Amino acid sequence: MPCGPVNDVAEAFALAQAIGLPAIVEMAAGVRQVANPIALSETPVTYRRVPPALGADDAAVRAWLRDGGGSQPLPA
Numbered sequence: 001m002p003c004g005p006v007n008d009v010a011e012a013f014a015l016a017q018a019i020g021l022p023a024i025v026e027m028a029a030g031v032r033q034v035a036n037p038i039a040l041s042e043t044p045v046t047y048r049r050v051p052p053a054l055g056a057d058d059a060a061v062r063a064w065l066r067d068g069g070g071s072q073p074l075p076a
Contacts, residue, residue, distance in 0.1 A: 021037065021039075027050045031050045031051070033047075033050075
């Protein structure tokens, strides 16, 4: 069972910076998000799209839930 200290958000970002990991990614339009903590040499992480605005997918999610939800994947 892995064990270690439990960090709050500020401590997690400070630790990432201390060991040389990028903690924040700047996206288009000034959107900042948490960087992927896994670095793969053969298939590096790419950040192609900004996350949707709060509530932008509400109609699609509600329709998905109304139409059976878990029996089919969410629309892209």
